[in-house]
Amino acid sequence: MSEQSPEQTMDNLNQTAAGASDTATEKEFLDNIRQNIDAVDCEIQTLINNRAKLAQQVAAVKKNHTAADDNTNPIFYRPEREAQVLKAVMERNTGPIADEKMARLFREIMSVCLDLEAPQRIAFLGPVGTFTHAAALKHFGKAADTVPMTTITDVFREVEAGTAMYGVVPVENSSEGVVNHTLDGFLSSTLKIIGEVELPIHQNFLVAEHTKLDGLSRIYSHQQSLAQCRHWLDVNFPNVERVAVSSNGEAARRLKNEWHSAAIAGDVAVAEYGLHKLYSNIEDNPSNTTRFLIIGHEAIAPSGQDKTSIVVSAHDRAGALIEILKPLSYHGVSMTSIETRPERPNKWAYVFFIDMNGHINDPNVSAAINDIRPLVKDLRILGSYPKAVL
Numbered sequence: 001m002s003e004q005s006p007e008q009t010m011d012n013l014n015q016t017a018a019g020a021s022d023t024a025t026e027k028e029f030l031d032n033i034r035q036n037i038d039a040v041d042c043e044i045q046t047l048i049n050n051r052a053k054l055a056q057q058v059a060a061v062k063k064n065h066t067a068a069d070d071n072t073n074p075i076f077y078r079p080e081r082e083a084q085v086l087k088a089v090m091e092r093n094t095g096p097i098a099d100e101k102m103a104r105l106f107r108e109i110m111s112v113c114l115d116l117e118a119p120q121r122i123a124f125l126g127p128v129g130t131f132t133h134a135a136a137l138k139h140f141g142k143a144a145d146t147v148p149m150t151t152i153t154d155v156f157r158e159v160e161a162g163t164a165m166y167g168v169v170p171v172e173n174s175s176e177g178v179v180n181h182t183l184d185g186f187l188s189s190t191l192k193i194i195g196e197v198e199l200p201i202h203q204n205f206l207v208a209e210h211t212k213l214d215g216l217s218r219i220y221s222h223q224q225s226l227a228q229c230r231h232w233l234d235v236n237f238p239n240v241e242r243v244a245v246s247s248n249g250e251a252a253r254r255l256k257n258e259w260h261s262a263a264i265a266g267d268v269a270v271a272e273y274g275l276h277k278l279y280s281n282i283e284d285n286p287s288n289t290t291r292f293l294i295i296g297h298e299a300i301a302p303s304g305q306d307k308t309s310i311v312v313s314a315h316d317r318a319g320a321l322i323e324i325l326k327p328l329s330y331h332g333v334s335m336t337s338i339e340t341r342p343e344r345p346n347k348w349a350y351v352f353f354i355d356m357n358g359h360i361n362d363p364n365v366s367a368a369i370n371d372i373r374p375l376v377k378d379l380r381i382l383g384s385y386p387k388a389v390l
């Protein structure tokens with residue numbers, strides 16, 4: 001049977017089946033369509049393996065180049081190239097599969113290709129089943145070896161020590177604001193920002209197989225997640241105690257040994273801890289999003305749509321911040337965020353974390369940064385990296 005649109009298939013089926021009311025015709029049609037699916041699967045499989053072989057060739061070039069260069073380790077992960085590949089997938093997509101879903105399929109194919117080049121060890125703020133875990137999988141794909149860390153400081157340390165190649169840490173939530181621990185991490189580390197991931201935060205009400213719903217006495221979750229579902233909990237479980245624990249993963253883990261408890265956590269926790277979603281999307285604000293940073297050692301080449309992050313230590317004088325921002329506007333660089341943190345150990349001194357559009361190789365971005373340098377006590381470029389694609 002040649003390839004047909006779903007409408008043509010239904011027309012044919014209706015015509016053929018008009019006289020004969022037997023299900024044999026339908027079965028024949030299904031068998032035929034499935035043979036076509038099998039044939040397409042064969043082609044896809046061959047093509048994916050061809051792609052993987054090309055990635056192996058790229059790996060050989062990288063190894064060769066590094067060997068000729070010096071004795072540092074070759075860098076296989078190229079975030080700027082991955083961003084370009086995913087953007088191209090979305091731009092040329094004609095459906096019926098949605099652009100983002102198609103890009104997610106390619107995300108997984110690239111993840112497997114990179115794993116073939118060199119397995120990647122990624123440290124993330126754990127435990128397993130948290131939103132940071134979901135962000136790590138979203139960014140690197142499921143072939144990456146994702147390793148949970150207990151604290152944000154541990155993620156920084158693991159990457160600094162080279163035990164993990166990259167790290168994933170949360171940096172801001174659209175309703176709860178900035179994650180101070182992450183920003184402070186950059187003040188005592190030389191690591192760079194090499195990427196960002198955005199994750200819409202959808203919360204689920206989870207129970208275990210053995211949970212006694214009629215005698216529910218506790219609902220566990222991270223304090224931020226409890227806050228994000230406050231209204232829903234007030235309406236649905238006004239009299240059940242809410243218990244804040246260290247993470248959503250920990251909340252999910254606790255259900256294993258408790259019969260009268262439920263947990264609030266994201267999708268990754270459902271599979272990781274074998275739980276059931278009793279209710280999904282219970283967050284009060286459906287557009288709630290968390291942004292995560294990918295940290296590593298390398299400087300990243302431009303992808304065409306990048307961001308640059310800097311941290312500056314301002315002089316303690318009136319108008320210092322306005323002075324810092326003027327070069328950005330003079331050189332036409334748009335600032336996407338600014339955060340203030342105390343510059344410890346100095347009392348009443350502050351540093352500013354500034355994100356802007358563009359790559360440090362862009363002449364206007366480098367000119368703006370060069371003009372800021374003489375105006376501040378210290379300026380460090382945290383990194384230029386591709387804007388989140390998915």
Ligand SMILES: O=C(O)C(=O)C[C@]1(C(=O)O)C=C[C@@H](O)C=C1
Nearest residue numbers: 055058077078081082110113114
């Ligand atoms: O283009 C490269 O540098 C590759 O290694 C290939 C590839 C891919 O599969 O497309 C794999 C890993 C990199 O992170 C980027 C892209």
